[in-house]
Amino acid sequence: MKQIFMDYANATPCDSRVLEAMLPYFIEKFGNPSSHIITKGNEALSALDNSRKIVADFIGAKFEEIIFTSGATEANNLALKGYAFANQHRGKHIITTEIEHFSITSPLRTLERLFGFEVTYLPVDSFGFVSPDELKKSLRNETILVSIQLANNEIGTVQDLKELISVVKENSSAVFHSDATAGCGFIDINVSELNIDLLTLSPTSLYGPKGVGALFVKNGLVLQPLIEGGFQEGGLRSGTENLPAIVGFAKACELGKIEMSDRCNYLKPLRNRLWEGIEKNIDFVHFTGHPEKRLPNNVSFWIEFAEGESLLLMLNYMGVMASSGSACSSNLRGKSEDDLVASPVLTAIGVPKDICTGSLTFSLGMSNTIEEIDYVLQIFPGIVNRLWQMSPFYLDKIKGHTPKLTKVDK
Amino acid sequence: MKQIFMDYANATPCDSRVLEAMLPYFIEKFGNPSSHIITKGNEALSALDNSRKIVADFIGAKFEEIIFTSGATEANNLALKGYAFANQHRGKHIITTEIEHFSITSPLRTLERLFGFEVTYLPVDSFGFVSPDELKKSLRNETILVSIQLANNEIGTVQDLKELISVVKENSSAVFHSDATAGCGFIDINVSELNIDLLTLSPTSLYGPKGVGALFVKNGLVLQPLIEGGFQEGGLRSGTENLPAIVGFAKACELGKIEMSDRCNYLKPLRNRLWEGIEKNIDFVHFTGHPEKRLPNNVSFWIEFAEGESLLLMLNYMGVMASSGSACSSNLRGKSEDDLVASPVLTAIGVPKDICTGSLTFSLGMSNTIEEIDYVLQIFPGIVNRLWQMSPFYLDKIKGHTPKLTKVDK
Amino acid sequence: MADAQGPYSPKVMEHFLNPKNMGEIPDASGIGEVGNPSCGDVMRLYLKINENEIIEDAKFMTFGCGAAIASSSMVTEMIKGKTIEEALKVTNETVAEALGGLPPSKIHCSVLAQQAIEAAIKDYREKKAKK
Amino acid sequence: MADAQGPYSPKVMEHFLNPKNMGEIPDASGIGEVGNPSCGDVMRLYLKINENEIIEDAKFMTFGCGAAIASSSMVTEMIKGKTIEEALKVTNETVAEALGGLPPSKIHCSVLAQQAIEAAIKDYREKKAKK
Ligand SMILES: Cc1ncc(COP(=O)(O)O)c(C=O)c1O
Numbered sequence A, B: 001m002k003q004i005f006m007d008y009a010n011a012t013p014c015d016s017r018v019l020e021a022m023l024p025y026f027i028e029k030f031g032n033p034s035s036h037i038i039t040k041g042n043e044a045l046s047a048l049d050n051s052r053k054i055v056a057d058f059i060g061a062k063f064e065e066i067i068f069t070s071g072a073t074e075a076n077n078l079a080l081k082g083y084a085f086a087n088q089h090r091g092k093h094i095i096t097t098e099i100e101h102f103s104i105t106s107p108l109r110t111l112e113r114l115f116g117f118e119v120t121y122l123p124v125d126s127f128g129f130v131s132p133d134e135l136k137k138s139l140r141n142e143t144i145l146v147s148i149q150l151a152n153n154e155i156g157t158v159q160d161l162k163e164l165i166s167v168v169k170e171n172s173s174a175v176f177h178s179d180a181t182a183g184c185g186f187i188d189i190n191v192s193e194l195n196i197d198l199l200t201l202s203p204t205s206l207y208g209p210k211g212v213g214a215l216f217v218k219n220g221l222v223l224q225p226l227i228e229g230g231f232q233e234g235g236l237r238s239g240t241e242n243l244p245a246i247v248g249f250a251k252a253c254e255l256g257k258i259e260m261s262d263r264c265n266y267l268k269p270l271r272n273r274l275w276e277g278i279e280k281n282i283d284f285v286h287f288t289g290h291p292e293k294r295l296p297n298n299v300s301f302w303i304e305f306a307e308g309e310s311l312l313l314m315l316n317y318m319g320v321m322a323s324s325g326s327a328c329s330s331n332l333r334g335k336s337e338d339d340l341v342a343s344p345v346l347t348a349i350g351v352p353k354d355i356c357t358g359s360l361t362f363s364l365g366m367s368n369t370i371e372e373i374d375y376v377l378q379i380f381p382g383i384v385n386r387l388w389q390m391s392p393f394y395l396d397k398i399k400g401h402t403p404k405l406t407k408v409d410k
Numbered sequence C, D: 001m002a003d004a005q006g007p008y009s010p011k012v013m014e015h016f017l018n019p020k021n022m023g024e025i026p027d028a029s030g031i032g033e034v035g036n037p038s039c040g041d042v043m044r045l046y047l048k049i050n051e052n053e054i055i056e057d058a059k060f061m062t063f064g065c066g067a068a069i070a071s072s073s074m075v076t077e078m079i080k081g082k083t084i085e086e087a088l089k090v091t092n093e094t095v096a097e098a099l100g101g102l103p104p105s106k107i108h109c110s111v112l113a114q115q116a117i118e119a120a121i122k123d124y125r126e127k128k129a130k131k
């Protein structure tokens, strides 16, 4: 059976041009940039410098403002804990939102629990937007840091960062961090236009490699490093640099810069076709996120009377791979039921908490085709119906209601 | 000119079999192990599980006792800060040695400076050995953690960990961590025989990839994660797993296990030839580290009246790459003179502090040959002599002294 | 560790994809509905019990994940033809075992199945007592 | 950022690999020895100064890194033929510049060169005063 991958928010293959750029750095150019007195090390340092320059250019930053990390999660942790530890004498209040990734909220919970910080989690509206007014009201004298994502990987909503940043800048001395992991492959970012202080970048949405990410740290900001040792990355992140991945990240940025608008133009019609097809053919569907201000590759919704993990399993059985924010589909590797955590994003945008929601996210990529979209639209109604037929809630509900389903498999 | 690489302690190329094992995971098998409900994710999780099993077997650990990190530096930071933060209620005293890598001492300095811990830095003897008696005397009721390296990457000395661990276990309730980065490619490690609690592993000396490492965490130990987020690695280390590198790491362990003794048998005679040649032909040389209990690939020494960076530059000019612990050769990327840090290892073993030592380390690898050793032996005396001829100290010293030098270039 | 098949055993997938005894029993002797408040799973079990207290038929309606649906299907198969005393001896462990094991985080789904039997039999006994 | 040549400019490497004016001047008019206690670099500068206070010859002996040796070599070249007043105007910046720049962490090597001139000329003047 054909395998159709529509979970690009959680995993992307490397672009073959990215892998090609990386390959020399495994065996041939294996040097350590810190040993740049010797030829091999100097060759490595040149590649590192060159990569840093490309990634800096990608977001309009300066060379020395890019700190390479092992990924977006580490960059988020460094931004939050690193800034908090180094600047706690100025205040111990941090502001974020209710729809951040766990790599934002988990370190913040630790700062609260172990290190005496106070964190405000701003609510969002039903589209997932943070209100500039609420943000303004939550700023205090002791607020040292505000962290708000660029785009949400689950519901696709893209914040108006520029406005949110100016609210913070005009009303406080707090610095602004944004997790741009989910957006940086689709949205042109310029750190000086945004007037932002800290920004997390990931190659994930750029068809770059795993094992690398970057934190933009505006010149002059002081951070306490989390990973200390050999003074790499200006002392902010020690450890021998993962040069193949860094070179691949840079290549992905270089290609992304050139091809970004083409990619968006390719993905948007596919996304719209999927969205419209689902809207037309399936009942009890609630789309999530803003219809316009959203990632060009994201279709997200929840379906009444069908549970997310079951939807995923059936779709996967039919060769279609997507993701869900339902508790039941989370963290299946956990040690107990307590390790299952529903996505807080759905709760934050007002999806009723008392039902285990059938949330689904299709995130498209450059390998997807119209034919694939049409195949999904062909099989999906039957899958939904099958689960409805098992659901006691659906049974109770439909007495007297004729669902809009147009196709039913078997 | 032929390039002769003898700095394997700081950089190793991937074994081609390691790279081959990694390749499918960049493009084809690009899934995210956390999305293992879907086929691509499950394929990734299987590879992750399989890799974890191989790395666990490599040191006789259990599957769930291996935590993958982005490298040895991160593993060291996680072991030290992670254990300290989670167990500070039991005491705030930590013991380490004066010859640890910066990825041990830097996080410990931070624990002292910012978080109220007290750290004892045990002295070592002239070979670099920690004294079991001194260790015993330094243990206190509040000692929660002892961290002593397996082998020193600079002077090659291998500690008797088994004895040191039993001193700690018999006289305290502290847990024992060891940084095995420099030793794990050459020394068979069994965590249960050692009775060790935490152990840092790196693929560096195993011809594995950059960007990955592992921390062995004995079942039952509680650590505060440094990088938090999506609950990967049992919650101890979040972030999408760097699967290609993890698979490569496992392959490197697999091969290392099989080939370790062959590798040692290949390297030792080369090392001895280099050592003996230098000993015979060059005056004012002081070998460092223990002559027997040392890494099979390491020749380290310092030379009077010649500075390390100059030696490196001249060797490199002649096509030979090595490393030095001299201040002048350190951290050349630093922002000022203050960023130059001499290796504390040499001071710890009693090398006179007041001269900028001409320390050199040749660390051999499987690509090196007898011919390469002989080439080094041929050019090295001339290089040393050239620097001596420039040195005011040498000038003052040799009045009346005939140096042992047998060959002099030009 | 992951099975080559995915998070679930082949048996779980079999019961999930082709559940046995799915649906209602309109004139059920006892109906048990149990749920897991933490994730919202709900399992409704219908039993047809004859005068010898033998379970002649069992059906289910379940809202939940793959493990919940498979556990529902498996439990109906396990108790059909059994006396209610025998059925009450079916535990979550036996359900999970019959399914070839469940991931640790999904053990609660087999617990739900055990609870559903208990609830349905309680309902049957209460209805019978009322008659 | 790294130069394609390594940490040092081609000019530094040239002076390091083929230093000019290396050695002693047995009957030097002035000798300056300066050092950097933090890393142990020592630069000894010998000057031959004629009756018109023109530096006729300059030689050095240096223990130190590539930058220290290159700075020594460069500074001897720069001051040969100059009057001592002119020589005293040679600054660490001009030495570093003449070398095509130095890494920030190595600027102190060019400072050493400047200090060596000052020390050697001081020694010359003291010796002269004693006569
Ligand atoms: C918005 C967002 N931030 C951060 C991350 C963490 O990225 P990584 O797991 O690559 O570290 C993700 C991953 O999906 C994400 O979607």
Ligand SMILES: Cc1ncc(COP(=O)(O)O)c(C=O)c1O
Residues within 6 Å of the ligand: A230, A238, A239, A240, A241, B009, B010, B071, B072, B073, B074, B101, B103, B149, B151, B152, B153, B179, B181, B182, B202, B204
């Ligand atoms: C003994 C020792 N520990 C730790 C490290 C740090 O390793 P990495 O830079 O790969 O994180 C090194 C690196 O050379 C080392 O030699």
